[in-house]
Amino acid sequence: MNEGLVVFVRSIIGFFSLLIFAKILGKQQISQLTFFDYVLGITIGSIAATLTTDLSSRAWPHFVGLLTWALLGYLMEYITEKWRYAAKYIEGEPTIVIMNGKIMENALRKMKFTAADIMALLRIKDVFDLTQVDFAIIEPNGQLSVLKKPEYEPLTPKDMSILKAPSGISTELIYDGILVEQNLKQLNKTKEWVMNQLKMYEVKDISEVFLATLTPSGSLYIDKYDDHITKITDIGDYEGPY
CATH class of the missing domain: 1.20.1270 (Substrate Binding Domain Of Dnak; Chain:A; Domain 2)
Structure with a gap:
């Protein structure tokens, strides 16, 4: 006690x-x-x-x-x-690991990084092709900052002088095969409306859907449990013994 x-x-x-x-x-x-x-x-x-x-x-x-x-x-x-x-x-400083599209091998060795580490960090930044990278910098906290080559930079509405309405944040309609009725009420939608939308995606029942979301702009995303993808692409750099 x-x-x-x-x-x-x-x-x-x-x-x-x-x-x-x-x-x-x-x-x-x-x-x-x-x-x-x-x-x-x-x-x-x-x-x-x-x-x-x-x-x-x-x-x-x-x-x-x-x-x-x-x-x-x-x-x-x-x-x-x-x-x-x-x-x-004390805190360290940024280190350039890719400059003008070229990998700085000495900088990688100094930081105990491998090419596979850089590839993984690039994928986190939505970069899957090294030819698109102009500069890549390892920050003191270990994060990777990436500057793409100008020809790979995406155009923005501002670049084209286009006014674009905000798309808003997605709201879950179906989560793990279950209809989120509270969110439907907030969006002023009904179960019948959801079922009509699902029919357009050849979905017969809500239980077939893993995730469904809707943005304020009306963009609907639906992911089914059965996606009919028979082979997942292997992006590993080395298959290993197994």
């Missing part, structure tokens, strides 16, 4: 300590975290967990460690904000 009470009190201390330190250190999206920020977060969380459950030692040494790591993290943030030269070594 006493141990449970101690854990409860320590948990409260650790929880609010993390909350305060997180506010002090600031907020960043996971995709924006550098490797240093990632390791710092894991370490502070680990110390807080030890503070909560390690009853074989006093709480204050763990709290001192927690406070020290948080203060050092804040100090590093302050230094990187004030001195860009220091940030270059």
Whole structure:
């Protein structure tokens, strides 16, 4: 009983300590975290967990460690904000891995990246053909920024002096074979309307549909469970022994 009470009190201390330190250190999206920020977060969380459950030692040494790591993290943030030269070594800097359409092999080796890694990051950016790439840069957080060659840049309505109405956000009508009636009411649609739309796609029953969405502009997307795709394209760079 006493141990449970101690854990409860320590948990409260650790929880609010993390909350305060997180506010002090600031907020960043996971995709924006550098490797240093990632390791710092894991370490502070680990110390807080030890503070909560390690009853074989006093709480204050763990709290001192927690406070020290948080203060050092804040100090590093302050230094990187004030001195860009220091940030270059603490947080890292962008590295060009493709320049004028050519892969910089030495830069890849220095960063411990492989050609397969770059291909995967390019696919995340909707680039499936290396001949379209003019520049590619690895940012300090590990993300890839891509500049396509001018002839592969998509035309926008602004380029053609065309006014385009906003398409809006898609709303789910059918999810995993189930009709989302609440969304239908928000869109002022009925089940009969949905069934009429499905008939145009040769769908007889809602249970045949994996996902159906509708945008405010009226664009309807329907994906059936049975798509009749017999062979999925293999994009792997190496088949392996299996």
